[in-house]
Amino acid sequence: TSPQLDCAGRILRLDRARVMGIVNVTPDSFSDGGAHDTTEAAVAHGLKLVEEGADLLDIGGESTRPGAAPVSVEEELRRVIPVIEQLAARTQVPISIDTFKPEVMRAAVAAGAGMINDIYGLRQEGALDAAAATGVPVVLMHMQGEPGHMQADPHYDDVVAEVHGFLVQRLFAAEMAGIAKKNLLIDLGFGFGKTTAHNMTLLARSERFLELGVPMLAGLSRKRSLGELTGRDTPSERVAASVAAHLIAVQRGARIVRVHDVAATVDALKIWQAVEAVPTPRADA
Ligand SMILES: Cn1cnc2c(O)nc(N)nc21
Numbered sequence: 001t002s003p004q005l006d007c008a009g010r011i012l013r014l015d016r017a018r019v020m021g022i023v024n025v026t027p028d029s030f031s032d033g034g035a036h037d038t039t040e041a042a043v044a045h046g047l048k049l050v051e052e053g054a055d056l057l058d059i060g061g062e063s064t065r066p067g068a069a070p071v072s073v074e075e076e077l078r079r080v081i082p083v084i085e086q087l088a089a090r091t092q093v094p095i096s097i098d099t100f101k102p103e104v105m106r107a108a109v110a111a112g113a114g115m116i117n118d119i120y121g122l123r124q125e126g127a128l129d130a131a132a133a134t135g136v137p138v139v140l141m142h143m144q145g146e147p148g149h150m151q152a153d154p155h156y157d158d159v160v161a162e163v164h165g166f167l168v169q170r171l172f173a174a175e176m177a178g179i180a181k182k183n184l185l186i187d188l189g190f191g192f193g194k195t196t197a198h199n200m201t202l203l204a205r206s207e208r209f210l211e212l213g214v215p216m217l218a219g220l221s222r223k224r225s226l227g228e229l230t231g232r233d234t235p236s237e238r239v240a241a242s243v244a245a246h247l248i249a250v251q252r253g254a255r256i257v258r259v260h261d262v263a264a265t266v267d268a269l270k271i272w273q274a275v276e277a278v279p280t281p282r283a284d285a
Pocket residue numbers: 060064098117118119139141187189190217218219220258
C-alpha cells in the first residue's frame with residue numbers, strides 16, 4: 001500500500017507529490033482588512049486554490065515572516081476558526097492549521113482541521129500534548145532562533161548535520177509524547193534562520209533526510225532567498241523561481257510542497273510525474 005496520511009478522515013495519498021495551498025488569514029494579507037472581509041476573502045482564496053488543484057490547504061492566522069508582530073491566542077482563533085469551519089464544509093481536501101499554539105491546535109482540529117503545521121516543531125509549552133491529543137498528522141519544522149531575529153546572522157558549523165540532528169530529536173520527542181510515526185512529517189524550514197547559502201545547501205542535500213523515514217514537506221514559495229538569487233525584489237515576481245525550487249525539492253525527496261502559486265506548481269509537477277511514469281529500462285534489455 002502506498003503511503004498516505006489520515007487527516008481526520010480525509011485521506012491524503014502520498015503516491016505522488018502533493019501541493020499545499022497557502023491561505024494567510026492576516027489582515028495585511030487581504031485588502032481593507034475588515035474582520036468579516038478577511039474571513040470572506042480567505043475562504044474565497046482557499047476555494048480558488050482548490051479549484052487550481054491544491055491537494056490540501058494551510059491556514060495561518062499569524063505571519064511567521066522575519067520580524068512579524070506576535071498575535072494573541074484570542075485574535076488568532078478569531079481569524080482562523082471561521083475560515084477552517086467554512087473551508088472544511090465547502091471542500092473535500094484536508095485542511096492544515098499553521099500554528100505553534102496548543103490552544104489553537106486543539107480548537108482548529110475541533111473546527112475541522114486535519115493536520116497541524118508547526119514551525120516550532122512542537123517546542124512550545126503544551127504543544128506536544130495538544131498535538132498528540134488531536135490524533136492528526138503533524139509537520140515538524142526546523143527553525144534556528146525565533147522569527148523576530150532568526151535572520152539577523154544565521155550561523156551553522158554544518159547546516160545539514162545540525163538540521164538533521166534537530167529533526168531526529170523532534171521526531172523522538174513527538175513519538176515519546178504518543179504521536180504515531182505514521183502521523184509525523186518533517187520540514188527543513190527554508191528561510192527560518194538560514195542564509196541563502198544555507199537554504200541552497202539544504203535543498204541540494206534534501207535526500208539526506210529521507211532516511212528519517214517520514215514524508216518531507218518543502219516550503220520555499222516566494223521567499224527572500226529566491227529573490228536574492230533572481231533579483232526579483234517583489235514576492236509576486238518570484239513565481240518561476242518558486243516553481244523551479246519546488247520541482248527540485250520534489251525531485252530530491254519532498255512529498256508535499258507549500259506554495260502560493262498552486263496552478264503553476266501543479267503544472268510543473270505534471271511534467272515531473274510524466275517523466276517519473278516512464279519505466280526504467282530492464283537491465284537485460
Ligand atoms: C508557515 N510557514 C511558512 N513557511 C513555511 C515552511 O517553509 N514550512 C512550513 N511547514 N510552514 C511554513
